[in-house]
Amino acid sequence: MTLNPTRRTLGTLGGGLVLAVMAGGVHAEGASPVAETRHGKVRGYVDRDIKVFKGVRYGADTSARRFRPAEKPAAWNGVADATAYGHASPQKSSEPDQAEDCLFLNVWTPALADGGARPVMVYVHGGAHANGSGSSPLYDGVALCRRGDVVVMTVNHRLNVFGYNGLGQLLGGEFAASGSVGNLDLILALEWVRDNIAGFGGDPSNVTVFGQSGGGAKLVTLMAMPRAAGLYHRVITMSGQHVTAMGPQHAELRMRRFLEHLGLTPDRAGELATLPAGRLVEALSMADPLEKGGIYFHSVMDHETLPRHPFVPDAPRESGHIPMIIGNTHDEARAFTAGDERNFHLTWDTVAAKLAPEFVVDLNAQYVVDWYRQRFPQMSPSDVFFAAATCGRSRPGHLIQAEERAKLKGPTWMYQLDFGSPVEPRLGAYHSFDIALAFDNCDKPGSKTGTGPEALKVVETMSETFIAFARTGDPNNAAVPGWRRYTLPERATMIFDVDSRSENDPRADERRLFQTAPFLKQGT
Numbered sequence: 001m002t003l004n005p006t007r008r009t010l011g012t013l014g015g016g017l018v019l020a021v022m023a024g025g026v027h028a029e030g031a032s033p034v035a036e037t038r039h040g041k042v043r044g045y046v047d048r049d050i051k052v053f054k055g056v057r058y059g060a061d062t063s064a065r066r067f068r069p070a071e072k073p074a075a076w077n078g079v080a081d082a083t084a085y086g087h088a089s090p091q092k093s094s095e096p097d098q099a100e101d102c103l104f105l106n107v108w109t110p111a112l113a114d115g116g117a118r119p120v121m122v123y124v125h126g127g128a129h130a131n132g133s134g135s136s137p138l139y140d141g142v143a144l145c146r147r148g149d150v151v152v153m154t155v156n157h158r159l160n161v162f163g164y165n166g167l168g169q170l171l172g173g174e175f176a177a178s179g180s181v182g183n184l185d186l187i188l189a190l191e192w193v194r195d196n197i198a199g200f201g202g203d204p205s206n207v208t209v210f211g212q213s214g215g216g217a218k219l220v221t222l223m224a225m226p227r228a229a230g231l232y233h234r235v236i237t238m239s240g241q242h243v244t245a246m247g248p249q250h251a252e253l254r255m256r257r258f259l260e261h262l263g264l265t266p267d268r269a270g271e272l273a274t275l276p277a278g279r280l281v282e283a284l285s286m287a288d289p290l291e292k293g294g295i296y297f298h299s300v301m302d303h304e305t306l307p308r309h310p311f312v313p314d315a316p317r318e319s320g321h322i323p324m325i326i327g328n329t330h331d332e333a334r335a336f337t338a339g340d341e342r343n344f345h346l347t348w349d350t351v352a353a354k355l356a357p358e359f360v361v362d363l364n365a366q367y368v369v370d371w372y373r374q375r376f377p378q379m380s381p382s383d384v385f386f387a388a389a390t391c392g393r394s395r396p397g398h399l400i401q402a403e404e405r406a407k408l409k410g411p412t413w414m415y416q417l418d419f420g421s422p423v424e425p426r427l428g429a430y431h432s433f434d435i436a437l438a439f440d441n442c443d444k445p446g447s448k449t450g451t452g453p454e455a456l457k458v459v460e461t462m463s464e465t466f467i468a469f470a471r472t473g474d475p476n477n478a479a480v481p482g483w484r485r486y487t488l489p490e491r492a493t494m495i496f497d498v499d500s501r502s503e504n505d506p507r508a509d510e511r512r513l514f515q516t517a518p519f520l521k522q523g524t
Contacts, residue, residue, distance in 0.1 A: 032083070035112050037196045040076035044107075045083050050142045051109050053200070054135075055086035058192040059103030059185060062158060066273050067167055067178040070103055070158075070185055088133035089159040090277045092285045092294070095133055100162065100277055105189055106134055108141030108152040109200045117203035119470040120193060122153045122232070124186060126213030126239075126432065129298040130160045130284075138447060143440035148467035151202035153193065157185035161272075161280055164297040166255030169248050170269045179251055179300020183221055183228075190231035208234040208470040212435050216240015220310040220401065221299045223319035234473055236325040236466060238434050239332060241397025243311040245301040258295050261286045311397075315404035323473040324405060325466075326486070327415040328398045331428030333358065333389035338427055346381040348373070358389040368392065371513055386428075391510040394431065399511060406488045413475050414486040415494040416506055419458045423448040434496075437462045454498045461500050 033051040034043050044053035057080070059070040086104025088095045110118070123139055125132040134154030141152025157163060163182020167175040177184060194204045209232045211219050216237030222228040223235065246254070256266055261283040264271060272280065285294045301309055308316065337343050337358070346354060348369070356365035372384040379387070398414070405412040417437070420428040427433070427448065436447035440463040442455055449455040461479045468477035476483050480500055484492040491505040505511065 033112060034079055035082075035107075036199050037192075038075075039073050041079040042082040043079045047108075047142050048146065049110070050145045051112060051200075052142070053082040053107045053109075054084055055104045056080075056082050056107060057086070057103065058105050058155075058189050061101040062103060062162070062185075063100035063277075066100065066162065067165065067175050067181060069177055069181055070188055072188070073103075085133070085135035086156060088135070088156055089162055090281050091127075091131045091159050092281050093127070093131040095131060100158075102156045102158065103185060103188070105153055105155040105192065106141075107197075107200050108145045109202065110145050110149055110151075111201040113199045114201055116149075116201045117198075117206070118201050119148075119150045119467070120153065120197050120202040120204070120207045121150050121466070121470050122155065122190065122193060122207060122209045124155060124209065124211035124215035124218055126211065126215045127159070128214040128296070129164050129182065129218070130214075130296060132159070132214070136446065137444040138435045138439060138441050140439070140441055140444060144463060144467065147440055147463055148471075150467055150470060151197060151200055153197075155186065155189045157189065158182045160284055161258065161295075161297050162277075164246075164299055165258070166246075166248075166251030166253070166297075166300065167269060167272065168300065168302055169252035170255055170266055176302070177305045179246070179248075179302050180221075180225070180305040183218060183225060183299060184305065186218060186222060187225070187228050187231065190228065194231060205233070206470070207232045208236065210236035210238065210438075210466070211240060212238035212432060213240060217242030218299070221245060221306065223322070224308050224310045224316040225306055226318065227305070229318060232322070234323045234469060235319075236327070236469065237398075237401070238327045238438070239329060239394065239398075239431055240326075241328070241394055241401075243397050243400050244309045245299040245306055246297070247301055248303070251297075251300040254295055254297060258283060261295070311401050311404050315401070315408050315410065317408065320405070320408040320410040323411040323469070325413045325415065325469060325475060326398055326402050326405075327417065327434065328395060329417040329429040329431060329433055331386060331390055331420065332394035332431040334386055334427050335431035335433075337386065337389055338430070343385060344382050344426065346385055348381050351381040351385050355385050355388055359392045363392065368513070375509060387510070391507065392514050395507075395511070396514055399515070402486045402491075403488060406486055411473070412486045413469075413483055413494065414492070415496055417462075418495050418497040419454070421448040422450040422452060422455060434462065437496075438466050439463065457498055458496060458500075462496055465494075 032043050032045045057073045060073045087099035087102045089102045090098045125134050133156050139154045144152050165178050167178040197204050217240045220242050352365040352369045368388050402414050417429045417434045436442050436449050437459050440459050442449040442451050464479040465475045469475040483494045493506050495501050
């Protein structure tokens with residue numbers, strides 16, 4: 001972790017010239033685009049005819065309000081530099097430039113204040129609720145803007161214990177909303193969109209929020225948060241298989257264990273508000289007897305800020321009318337399991353033991369292996385491992401979301417990405433592989449799509465489809481065959497591939513297996 005609380009420093013020189021010392025050097029007022037926000041002016045730069053603004057402040061420094069809802073930023077004089085990304089939230093990752101002062105967003109737009117009323121596409125990064133930022137090269141918005149005449153935005157917000165925790169259950173009062181302040185940051189960013197995006201050429205009444213993995217999970221949580229209502233108009237989740245939040249009792253138990261890691265008793269929980277941020281991040285990484293990899297916090301259902309689980313026992317009715325795309329990749333689990341070379345050399349004697357820890361409930365892994373072996377005799381033990389890990393771990397949440405939305409007759413479309421990595425074929429269509437395809441960023445660092453004709457064909461299909469959905473609320477366009485809504489029992493699903501197609505209920509046998517899986521306990 002690299003904490004850097006002093007990076008965004010503004011200074012004013014004679015004659016009103018404003019300079020900012022940033023990672024990319026010193027940028028002077030002059031030849032670059034200037035946009036006006038309600039808090040002050042910002043100066044960006046131009047990249048391939050697209051106007052780019054990075055590190056735009058949408059919230060005040062949260063270090064003085066740790067664990068509490070953020071405030072809007074104070075107004076500034078002059079022109080603030082917006083040519084480099086802002087701080088990421090403190091986290092236990094290699095993400096550079098971390099600080100609690102992390103409420104910054106980034107905007108890519110074809111034009112400023114021209115009345116263009118372009119669709120706005122706001123991307124929320126993944127990394128569970130623990131890591132990441134909006135500054136990955138894969139999220140660069142230039143290509144989407146150029147392709148579809150849209151405005152693209154990414155956002156940083158508070159993560160892990162800084163954004164989600166159980167202090168509300170222990171202390172209440174000013175910390176009552178501490179279980180969801182990371183999501184409240186996202187709402188503050190969407191309020192910034194409402195108030196400012198017209199000046200960046202966007203339409204505040206046509207905002208699509210989209211996110212992958214933890215980003216998608218946060219979005220389905222926003223769908224159940226009353227304060228987010230009216231701030232977004234379409235939703236795309238990419239592998240965001242989130243259906244429940246932490247219950248208040250669970251959040252409190254995790255908070256008590258976190259305090260133990262810091263040598264604090266519950267009556268001293270208030271001291272967390274003033275401890276160095278680095279100590280809190282270190283405590284997240286400490287070995288915990290109940291959680292592999294340390295204590296993990298995510299959204300807390302506190303019955304007020306978040307009054308219910310996102311998709312249990314049903315889809316939230318308050319957002320049931322909002323058009324939604326729910327997506328997943330064919331080989332999700334390979335992102336988490338392909339790093340262990342042994343998983344490519346499993347035998348029928350070893351595969352069940354390796355598979356069991358991949359399930360989120362205590363399933364009879366041997367039963368699952370035997371079922372796959374009988375149903376798909378061409379599969380090797382390793383094939384079974386990767387397929388069952390995806391269908392038993394990653395896929396059920398997407399299906400619950402889609403089925404519950406279908407019951408409400410909410411406008412919902414489902415996709416599965418089957419096109420796999422040409423660069424690393426044994427990864428297949430792994431978790432997060434769809435990001436570069438949707439953003440049209442196959443040439444960016446981190447992409448494993450390659451830039452061959454097949455990859456570019458899938459890029460055209462996915463990015464054009466996301467843009468069409470952002471523009472109209474319906475994903476159908478010339479790049480895809482007819483994409484029907486997800487209804488029961490048909491379960492129409494768009495298969496994104498070199499030759500994309502619509503299928504009813506793909507992988508139906510595996511779906512049925514794991515929808516009965518909670519009854520398949522160990523030893524039965």
